Amino acid sequence: MKENSKIKEPAQWIEGLIKDFINQSPENTLKNAANEKAWAEPLVGFSRGDDPVYQDFKEHVGAFHWTPLEIFTKAFPDLKVAAEELTVISYILPQTERTKADNRKETAYPSERWARARIFGEEVNVKLRQQVVATLQGRGIKAVAPMISPFWEGKVSERFGFASTWSERHAAYASGLGTFGLCDGLITPKGKAMRCGSVVANIEVPPTQRPYKNHQAYCLFYSQGICKKCIKRCPAGALSERGHDKVKCRSYLHPVTQDYVKANYKFDGYGCGLCQTGVPCESKIPKEE
Ligand code: SF4
Numbered sequence: 394m395k396e397n398s399k400i401k402e403p404a405q406w407i408e409g410l411i412k413d414f415i416n417q418s419p420e421n422t423l424k425n426a427a428n429e430k431a432w433a434e435p436l437v438g439f440s441r442g443d444d445p446v447y448q449d450f451k452e453h454v455g456a457f458h459w460t461p462l463e464i465f466t467k468a469f470p471d472l473k474v475a476a477e478e479l480t481v482i483s484y485i486l487p488q489t490e491r492t493k494a495d496n497r498k499e500t501a502y503p504s505e506r507w508a509r510a511r512i513f514g515e516e517v518n519v520k521l522r523q524q525v526v527a528t529l530q531g532r533g534i535k536a537v538a539p540m541i542s543p544f545w546e547g548k549v550s551e552r553f554g555f556a557s558t559w560s561e562r563h564a565a566y567a568s569g570l571g572t573f574g575l576c577d578g579l580i581t582p583k584g585k586a587m588r589c590g591s592v593v594a595n596i597e598v599p600p601t602q603r604p605y606k607n608h609q610a611y612c613l614f615y616s617q618g619i620c621k622k623c624i625k626r627c628p629a630g631a632l633s634e635r636g637h638d639k640v641k642c643r644s645y646l647h648p649v650t651q652d653y654v655k656a657n658y659k660f661d662g663y664g665c666g667l668c669q670t671g672v673p674c675e676s677k678i679p680k681e682e
Pocket residue numbers: 574575576611612613614615619620621622623624672673674679
């Protein structure tokens with residue numbers, strides 16, 4: 394049974410609670426001396442629990458990737474719901490202008506703001522997921538954030554290597570928020586320098602239209618064979634016309650950037666994001682140069 398009959402405009406209500414958290418909560422912090430915000434104004438999108446794209450992800454990523462109904466049923470085994478009674482709420486948290494400007498200047502290691510966003514910004518993202526779930530549950534709407542559920546697991550995909558039972562970027566793609574770039578990042582209307590999150594809820598929300606023809610439409614390399622700027626930005630040789638070598642990327646993040654962050658910024662962290670900054674898709678959907 395759908396439980397949102399008392400909420401008149403569920404899309405606006407949910408979008409408002411996500412934006413209010415990011416714009417107003419003191420939790421949105423990089424935890425630096427100036428206590429700067431970790432994230433700028435979010436984007437929010439919705440997809441139906443029974444959208445066939447979630448079945449496609451199983452074929453594409455691996456059978457282990459959950460449909461919305463699979464993770465919802467794991468979280469609430471006693472509830473009888475149908476896939477069409479669920480909505481995936483997805484959001485994009487864009488990096489701030491200062492964080493992007495700092496990382497643009499880097500050629501080998503993450504800027505301090507970028508590394509802080511990777512660690513303390515992701516803590517904000519966890520709190521936002523929890524806040525969305527708690528607010529929905531407070532209105533009697535059962536909800537689960539797949540990424541922070543105890544069931545979430547890392548997996549290895551035959552085609553793509555490192556993967557997991559739920560991909561925030563795939564949920565964002567399904568929810569009309571962007572398409573994948575050569576470096577695997579999701580290019581959104583606010584660019585690729587971002588992190589994202591999602592919640593699966595027993596609520597009916599009109600889905601966001603996917604304004605693209607395919608899952609790589611916004612990337613200039615995939616759509617027109619040009620650009621490739623992210624390849625040049627990668628200090629680890631992890632990007633090429635064949636795409637993203639996750640093993641090389643991960644080996645650079647740990648231990649190379651990890652050691653650098655500890656030695657230079659004095660906290661336990663890591664990060665890179667050079668392929669997300671100083672590129673045409675950093676802050677927008679890129680156009681042909
Ligand atoms: S930098 Fe260019 S090639 Fe790389 S993901 Fe962005 S648009 Fe695609």
